[in-house]
Amino acid sequence: MLSDNIMTTTLIILLAFFNGILIVVNRVLNAKLGLYLSATGASFWNHSVGFVTLTLLVPFYNDSSNIETTGIPYYLFLGGIVGACYVGISSFILPKIGATKTTVLVVAGQIIVGTIFDILLGNIVSINTTLLGILLVIIGVWIGTIKNDV
Numbered sequence: 001m002l003s004d005n006i007m008t009t010t011l012i013i014l015l016a017f018f019n020g021i022l023i024v025v026n027r028v029l030n031a032k033l034g035l036y037l038s039a040t041g042a043s044f045w046n047h048s049v050g051f052v053t054l055t056l057l058v059p060f061y062n063d064s065s066n067i068e069t070t071g072i073p074y075y076l077f078l079g080g081i082v083g084a085c086y087v088g089i090s091s092f093i094l095p096k097i098g099a100t101k102t103t104v105l106v107v108a109g110q111i112i113v114g115t116i117f118d119i120l121l122g123n124i125v126s127i128n129t130t131l132l133g134i135l136l137v138i139i140g141v142w143i144g145t146i147k148n149d150v
Contacts, residue, residue, distance in 0.1 A: 023103075023106075024099060024103055026046070026087075026090075027090045027091075027094050027099065027102060027103070028094065028099055030042045030043070030046050030087055030090060030091040030094075031090065031091050031094035031095045031099075032095075033045060033046075033091070034091035034092065034095065035095060039088045039089070039091040039092035040088055042087070042088070042091040043084055043087040043088035043091060046087045046091075047083070047084060047087065090102065090106070100144075101144065104140075104141055104144050105141060108137050108138065108140075108141040111133075111134065111137050112134055112137070112138075115130055115133075115134055118130075
């Protein structure tokens with residue numbers, strides 16, 4: 001029998017993987033919707049339907065009773081603006097460069113910015129190894145996005 005720690009870690013890894021699947025499916029659906037409306041229209045409907053969905057789901061979560069916002073720094077709520085921009089940009093670029101290139105570029109951006117945050121927060125053990133990894137990611141993204149004329 002697996003220990004609770006291994007099972008929890010496995011569940012978290014599977015959820016993170018599933019979340020990656022949802023991100024790509026979300027991008028593709030919004031890009032298709034954007035072809036009918038616009039990138040802004042797709043972003044609007046994405047967030048509107050998401051709001052309704054969360055409103056219906058909130059009562060089923062144990063931690064949903066704490067929605068008090070007093071004392072929370074205002075800038076922490078800017079994530080909503082960032083999310084709207086993310087969905088709008090994805091809806092705009094995906095039809096132009098495709099799901100794979102969009103995903104690779106988005107993941108590369110996530111890795112680079114995530115690494116910067118980890119460096120600033122002191123969560124990186126070896127900066128040299130990390131920077132080498134980022135360089136390899138950038139090279140991989142560049143190789144993956146250039147057009148092959150062969």
